[in-house]
Amino acid sequence: MSAEISLSCEHIERYLGEEEERVHALRGVSLEIETGSVHAVVGPSGCGKSSLLYILGLLDTPDAGRILIESETVSHLTDDELAQQRSRFIGFIFQFHFLMEDFTAQENVMIPMRKLGQLTDAQMRERAAELLRGVGLGDKLRRPSRHLSGGEQQRVAIARALANDPKVILADEPTGNLDTANSERAFDLLQNLVHDRGKALLLATHNPAIAEACDWIHEMKDGRIIDSQHQTTLT
Ligand SMILES: Nc1ncnc2c1ncn2[C@@H]1O[C@H](COP(=O)(O)OP(=O)(O)OP(=O)(O)O)[C@@H](O)[C@H]1O
Ligand SMILES: [Mg+2]
Secondary structure, three states, rough: OOOOOOEEEEEEEEEEOOOOHHHEEEEEEEEEEOOOOEEEEEOOOOOOHHOOOOHHOOOOOOOEEEEEEOOEEEOOOOOOEEEEEHHHHHEEEEEOOOOOOOOEHHHHHHHHHHOOOOOHHHHHHHHHHHHHHOOOOOOHHEHHHOOOHHHHHHHHHHHOOOOOOOEEEEEEEOOOOOHHHHHHHHHHHHHHHHHHHHHEEEEEEOOOOHHHHEEEEEEEOEEEEEEEOOOOOOO
């Protein structure tokens, strides 16, 4: 088993909000995500799951502690360099998916590719189509995302997160709006990427069946990880 760490954080502290609304959202969180592993973060609403994912995804900065990509700290990077690392290395699936609603499914998936700027327009179009076929939306490539159902939008968001072939996928309730069949399909897709293509996945979920299928379950409460369980699969 590979012990290469793709993404980790150490002693993360994060305060959110102002004055009397100020919340100590993360209280000394440390976590290591190895290549080839699937991690679940579980815990009650408000315990800090999304806050942690945002920090690991370089979308927010901690008040204390540090983030390491492949064991190198990112603290010294400029905002531009951070954005570049994020585009290249991390695919983020948001709890509220933030699609461009006037853009088609295919155009939404092309956005991160445009940002990275490594493919031609034709290549981006083909790759977006392929990713959308992977989430069962091959027949809706040209549909504006506002004309897609909530579950379809979520699947576009999953395809978008995979656009730049990231090494780490961070997913905040990726199957929250999906029916059982599509939820299993989305999870299988992500899990296969991790196991067959050497990616790493951390997902926040309220779905016990999905958490049970992960290699690790981290239980959060009041801004802390209070338990981390390694799961041994019975196959
Ligand atoms: N921008 C903000 N300003 C103030 N407080 C915030 C902000 N964002 C989050 N919080 C607070 O930080 C805490 C952690 O929120 P977070 O969104 O990380 O929870 P969560 O575990 O993802 O919950 P859920 O399961 O409902 O998605 C909560 O108490 C929340 O109210
Ligand atoms: Mg959340």
